[in-house]
Amino acid sequence: MLTEVTSKPAAASSWIPGPSLPLPAGDQTPHPTPLLSPRTTAAVLHTVLSTTAEDGQADVEAITRLWARGEPIRSLPRKPRQTLRFGVQVLVDLGEAMQLFARDQRELVGQIRSVAGLESTSVEYFADIPTRGSGPGGRRTWRDYTTPSRGSRILILSDFGIGGPAFHDRRGKPAEWLSFLNKVRREGCSPVGLVPYPPSRRPAWLTSSLPLVLWDRSTTVGRAAASVRR
Structure with missing residues (x-):
């Protein structure tokens, strides 16, 4: 047998809202940590970008x-x-x-210009391998790659085909990279790679054909110098 149930609605709350919390001051947008340590970035870049000139002080011992x-x-x-x-x-x-390192690339280009100077720095963009086209602007403006003046340092910000999707069909082939490196060396330039992957992931053909500096916070001036000399 059903029994009728009666209930009274709860009394209205008498609470009074307090003042809102203050808005946070300043920019609260999280900023990714740069790949190179900010404290040593300028010194590392100077080490990587410098080339050797035989015009220092007189070599008294040789004389x-x-x-x-x-x-x-x-x-x-x-x-x-x-x-x-x-x-x-x-x-x-x-x-x-x-693409994962696009922000780091943009920031690093600005830092390189600060270290080497605006007039002494040229920037070319490419996709996967420079010999398929490059240029200082958007992709529609890219043309055949042109080697800079003799003696220039060429810093390559790339993974050299190490990363990316397994079936990335436009990945730069080893033969293409080797041909490119031979070309710039014949023109009297010295290439160096800045790579965001550790030595354990680098193929043998790459480590034997190009000085590679690890693009990572663990990179010090000493390690960068050793990598360039190697």
Whole structure:
């Protein structure tokens, strides 16, 4: 047998709302951590971008050896020094595999210009491999790649085909990269790669054909110098 149930609605709350919390001050947007340590970025870049010039101070030891052997000094021996005076070309890979690092690329290009100087720095963009086309602007403006002036340092911001989707059909082939590296060396330029992947992921053909610097917070000036010398 059903029994009728009666209930009274709950009494209305008498609470009074208090003041709203203050709005946060400043920009609260989270900023990704840069790949290179901000404290050492300028020094690391100077090490990576510099080339060797045989126009330093007079090499007293070499001069002394020539005198001791009675040999004529036809040109003054000088010690090598690191310099940025030959200019820098930055090649920025915009291929699918490097999209994850797009923000880091943009920030690094600005830092490179600060270190090497606006007039001494040129920037070219490409996708997967420079020889398929490159340029300082959008993809529609890309043309055949042009080697910079003799003596320039060429810094390549790329994964060299290491990362990206497994079936990325436009990935730069080893033969293409080797051909490109041979071309710029014949023109008297010195290429260096800045790679966001550790040595354990680099193929043998790449490590044996190009100085590679790890694009990571663990990279110090000493490690960068050792990588460039290698």
